[in-house]
Amino acid sequence: MVIKTLMLPLIFDALHRVEKHGTIETTHRIPRRIFPLPPVIKGQQPAVISSEATHAILFAAESTPARPITKLALRFLAVTVVMS
Secondary structure (H helix, E strand, C coil), rough: CCCHHHHHHHHHHHHHHHHHHCCHHHHHHHHHCCCCCCCCCCCCCCCCCHHHHHHHHHHHHHHCCCHHHHHHHHHHHCCCCCCC
8 A cells, every 4th residue: 555655646747747648548457457356256236026026226326425427327227126
């Protein structure tokens, strides 16, 4: 944690120099190489198939603290869901 805090100003300075050259895509790629994302866990993605479970998930999502735009996105997802 301390190393990241000390290195951040140097990293931002380097990114600004790369960005000045007009290589925006490279500027976006550099942080991903420095701070790699965790690997994606592949496998089954369970689906909610009952209306009771859907209600419980929506209630849990609404009661979780989040930014207003996130709440709106969850609500939009809820009204556009397709139930078979």
